[in-house]
Amino acid sequence: MIVTLTLNPSLDRTLELQTLRLGEVLRATSARIDPGGKGVNVTRVLRAFAVDSHAVIPCAGPDGEELVRLLQKAGVPVTEVPVAGWTRSNITLVEADGRATKVNAPGGALTETEVALLAETVVDRCVSQSTENGGASWAVLSGSLPPGVPDDVYASLTSLFAEHGVKVAVDTSGAALLAAVDAGPDLVKPNRQELAAAVGTPLVSLDDVVAAAEKLRSRGVKAVVASLGSDGAVLVDETGAVFGTAEAIDPVSTVGAGDALLAGFLAAGARGADALIEGMAWARAAVGLPGSQMPGPRDVSREGIRVVRDPGGKPAGAVPLADNG
Numbered sequence: 001m002i003v004t005l006t007l008n009p010s011l012d013r014t015l016e017l018q019t020l021r022l023g024e025v026l027r028a029t030s031a032r033i034d035p036g037g038k039g040v041n042v043t044r045v046l047r048a049f050a051v052d053s054h055a056v057i058p059c060a061g062p063d064g065e066e067l068v069r070l071l072q073k074a075g076v077p078v079t080e081v082p083v084a085g086w087t088r089s090n091i092t093l094v095e096a097d098g099r100a101t102k103v104n105a106p107g108g109a110l111t112e113t114e115v116a117l118l119a120e121t122v123v124d125r126c127v128s129q130s131t132e133n134g135g136a137s138w139a140v141l142s143g144s145l146p147p148g149v150p151d152d153v154y155a156s157l158t159s160l161f162a163e164h165g166v167k168v169a170v171d172t173s174g175a176a177l178l179a180a181v182d183a184g185p186d187l188v189k190p191n192r193q194e195l196a197a198a199v200g201t202p203l204v205s206l207d208d209v210v211a212a213a214e215k216l217r218s219r220g221v222k223a224v225v226a227s228l229g230s231d232g233a234v235l236v237d238e239t240g241a242v243f244g245t246a247e248a249i250d251p252v253s254t255v256g257a258g259d260a261l262l263a264g265f266l267a268a269g270a271r272g273a274d275a276l277i278e279g280m281a282w283a284r285a286a287v288g289l290p291g292s293q294m295p296g297p298r299d300v301s302r303e304g305i306r307v308v309r310d311p312g313g314k315p316a317g318a319v320p321l322a323d324n325g
């Protein structure tokens, strides 16, 4: 069982336009709404692949109810914890040439009591399910923190879940990621910008990525999956570094690609080259779908995804990164 906690879920609204011109009234050519937020997407894609997963989210106001309705309609298992604030909408503007501009709202504040209730719900789910299935569960702590929530919340939750024998994956950024790292989660999934910010240096080559991941591991993280956009992904754990590459496709929407990568990696056992390939295959499929639409088995191909310990026979440091995000 993989239980996801999204403290700041969203309605993902995607508007297509000819050209984004600032300061003007623009008419969208199409509009779509998807349930969103990083953990929500992880559960959505896992369920599409018939992997046992459950999303835990705060639910506030009419937009929160709409989010829960969309998830239930899609058959996504969700436990919503009623909270007093509001549920945000995140907006992606997609131009005719495929360029996407994202605006993520801050989200409604959560109180300490509300966060504690959400955490308790995750623990209950993980513990009851792992007893039933006889296996350890994963808790996935994903996304930005809404106002009112302290930066060390994922760190505290990592320690709490570890006490219950639950493995923890964290996908967040900034101060929340830095604090979580020190609590020793089993896995973190930063993208290139998030990893660079966490170590305070730009990452221009695969060597830089591995060094940055090792820095996080030296602080307590067990494994790092660094996602590098069209440059692929790198897994760094106690066995060393594994590099995954694939020919880049023209993106329809990159929203949710990182969530699909994490989900596929966990679904395939969260270890080694095969899990990295699975994650990259799910992520590539997400990139080929509009808005925050998540792929299912029929969208995914593993063809052309190459995984090596020494990329292209070159020293790792000689491989520059091309995708500037």
Ligand SMILES: Nc1ncnc2c1ncn2[C@@H]1O[C@H](COP(=O)(O)OP(=O)(O)O)[C@@H](O)[C@H]1O
Pocket (backbone or CB within 6 Å): 190, 191, 192, 226, 227, 228, 229, 230, 231, 232, 233, 246, 247, 248, 249, 250, 251, 254, 255, 256, 257, 258, 259, 261, 279, 280, 283, 284, 287
């Ligand atoms: N243009 C692309 N072609 C093929 N795969 C891609 C492309 N862009 C992203 N991916 C895949 O999606 C994964 C996640 O993308 P990335 O942008 O790094 O994550 P995030 O959405 O978290 O910022 C990458 O590691 C890669 O496997």
Ligand SMILES: O=P(O)(O)OC[C@H]1O[C@](O)(COP(=O)(O)O)[C@@H](O)[C@@H]1O
Pocket (backbone or CB within 6 Å): 008, 010, 012, 035, 036, 037, 038, 039, 041, 090, 104, 142, 143, 144, 145, 254, 255, 256, 257, 258, 259, 260, 292
């Ligand atoms: O919590 P944040 O960092 O604001 O991100 C939320 C957004 O990220 C997404 O989960 C997509 O994430 P990725 O593109 O990183 O996979 C959207 O559904 C959501 O709108």
